[in-house]
Amino acid sequence: MSAAPVELRLLPDSAKVDESGGLEIGGLPVAELAERFGTPLFVYDEAHLRARCAEAVAAFGPGVSYASKAFWCLAMARLVVEEGMSVDVSTGGELHVALAAGVPPERITLHGNNKSDDELTRALTAGVGRIVVDSFDEIDRIERLVPMLGSAPPAVLLRVTPGIEAHTHEYVRTGQNDSKFGFTLSTGLAERAVGMAAASPAMDLIGIHVHIGSQVFVADFFRDAVSTIADFFASVGLHELSIGGGIGVAYVADEHAPTITEWADAVHAAATASGLGAHITAEPGRSIAAAAAVTLYRVGTIKELPGLRTYVSVDGGMSDNPRPVLYGSGYEAFLAREVLAPRPRTVRIVGKHCESGDVIVPDAQLPEDVAVGDLLVTPVTGAYGHSMASNYNKVPRPAVVFVSGGVAREVVRRETLDDLLRLDVDG
Numbered sequence: 001m002s003a004a005p006v007e008l009r010l011l012p013d014s015a016k017v018d019e020s021g022g023l024e025i026g027g028l029p030v031a032e033l034a035e036r037f038g039t040p041l042f043v044y045d046e047a048h049l050r051a052r053c054a055e056a057v058a059a060f061g062p063g064v065s066y067a068s069k070a071f072w073c074l075a076m077a078r079l080v081v082e083e084g085m086s087v088d089v090s091t092g093g094e095l096h097v098a099l100a101a102g103v104p105p106e107r108i109t110l111h112g113n114n115k116s117d118d119e120l121t122r123a124l125t126a127g128v129g130r131i132v133v134d135s136f137d138e139i140d141r142i143e144r145l146v147p148m149l150g151s152a153p154p155a156v157l158l159r160v161t162p163g164i165e166a167h168t169h170e171y172v173r174t175g176q177n178d179s180k181f182g183f184t185l186s187t188g189l190a191e192r193a194v195g196m197a198a199a200s201p202a203m204d205l206i207g208i209h210v211h212i213g214s215q216v217f218v219a220d221f222f223r224d225a226v227s228t229i230a231d232f233f234a235s236v237g238l239h240e241l242s243i244g245g246g247i248g249v250a251y252v253a254d255e256h257a258p259t260i261t262e263w264a265d266a267v268h269a270a271a272t273a274s275g276l277g278a279h280i281t282a283e284p285g286r287s288i289a290a291a292a293a294v295t296l297y298r299v300g301t302i303k304e305l306p307g308l309r310t311y312v313s314v315d316g317g318m319s320d321n322p323r324p325v326l327y328g329s330g331y332e333a334f335l336a337r338e339v340l341a342p343r344p345r346t347v348r349i350v351g352k353h354c355e356s357g358d359v360i361v362p363d364a365q366l367p368e369d370v371a372v373g374d375l376l377v378t379p380v381t382g383a384y385g386h387s388m389a390s391n392y393n394k395v396p397r398p399a400v401v402f403v404s405g406g407v408a409r410e411v412v413r414r415e416t417l418d419d420l421l422r423l424d425v426d427g
């Protein structure tokens with residue numbers, strides 16, 4: 001374990017160390033944000049989000065979609081659309097937020113391996129731009145619903161699993177043959193689905209979709225996916241190929257990830273090498289949102305077990321960041337008051353939930369003088385944090401603030417204790 005200070009490259013673009021050594025984001029000391037909005041708190045650097053959206057649009061062209069499941073709320077929906085991105089949603093709930101935010105329906109793509117009649121009906125009546133069809137049952141469903149609703153045949157992409165085993169966590173790997181997603185290429189199911197969709201008057205088949213997984217670091221896998229799909233793609237004579245999302249981000253000191261631009265370059269080079277004439281598009285989620293945010297926690301107790309370890313408990317945990325529990329994901333941690341301090345002390349940062357597994361960082365490095373009341377920061381929590389948050393132990397979900405140019409705006413308020421009762425039907 002290294003006692004080095006946190007690497008500033010893991011922090012949002014606008015992060016700065018102020019004269020007293022404290023952390024500033026978007027021109028505001030995070031200590032002030034914690035006072036004003038409470039903790040735990042998600043702090044997003046708005047300029048960072050906008051810059052990544054603009055980078056995606058420059059790299060892939062208009063039509064590139066933000067994968068809303070990474071982080072979604074009205075403010076985020078408006079931001080990504082302002083920056084020229086389209087949006088992909090995978091449930092009726094994500095679709096509802098997109099429509100409520102005023103995302104133009106033609107810029108929405110509907111995903112999902114089990115879209116219900118209700119979800120498809122809402123998408124068809126709203127007139128979404130694309131539906132990514134995932135199963136034969138869904139083809140049947142669309143064929144039944146389109147004439148029934150009298151809606152225009154939707155533009156459709158077929159999700160194909162190319163048989164690529166991306167080197168990422170099993171739970172977020174989706175391109176292998178044995179997958180709940182899409183039509184497998186190797187079994188001939190993809191070919192059959194293309195035949196059915198192309199012949200169907202209820203849909204307008206325009207392309208193929210391939211998503212090999214998430215938090216994938218090696219651009220080579222995207223190259224493999226493109227070259228694996230190239231012959232099939234050429235044989236079906238369509239014009240759009242979406243390669244999904246999945247490019248990894250660095251969470252901790254020893255990780256390095258390609259930029260969105262480098263990812264797009266690798267994909268475009270592979271397409272050219274395979275003679276693919278398609279319009280290539282993508283759906284980044286994590287690479288847009290993850291590094292844009294940090295979580296602020298307040299240290300509540302420090303428990304030293306002689307000869308064993310030290311537990312530092314914070315006021316959140318698996319309810320605001322389930323990734324360590326789900327995937328064994330690693331995070332850095334540091335103190336907001338001394339960003340550049342060496343971190344010689346190895347501790348376990350845990351949450352306040354009634355589970356021993358409620359760990360945020362199993363072997364965190366912190367400054368020697370960490371104390372109760374300190375403001376602790378975990379960077380790179382902008383994706384799959386708030387969107388995966390729960391009310392476990394009836395812990396209210398944290399607020400989300402966007403900061404930019406010295407101004408903070410709350411975009412999702414903190415849940416109140418009364419919010420925890422709002423669904424209870426008390427006869």
Ligand SMILES: *Cc1c(COP(=O)(O)O)cnc(C)c1O
Pocket residue numbers: 067069070088111211213214215244245246247283284285286287
């Ligand atoms: C999750 C997902 C994405 C986004 O993945 P990231 O790893 O967040 O970039 C894009 N497309 C589909 C179909 C997905 O399921």
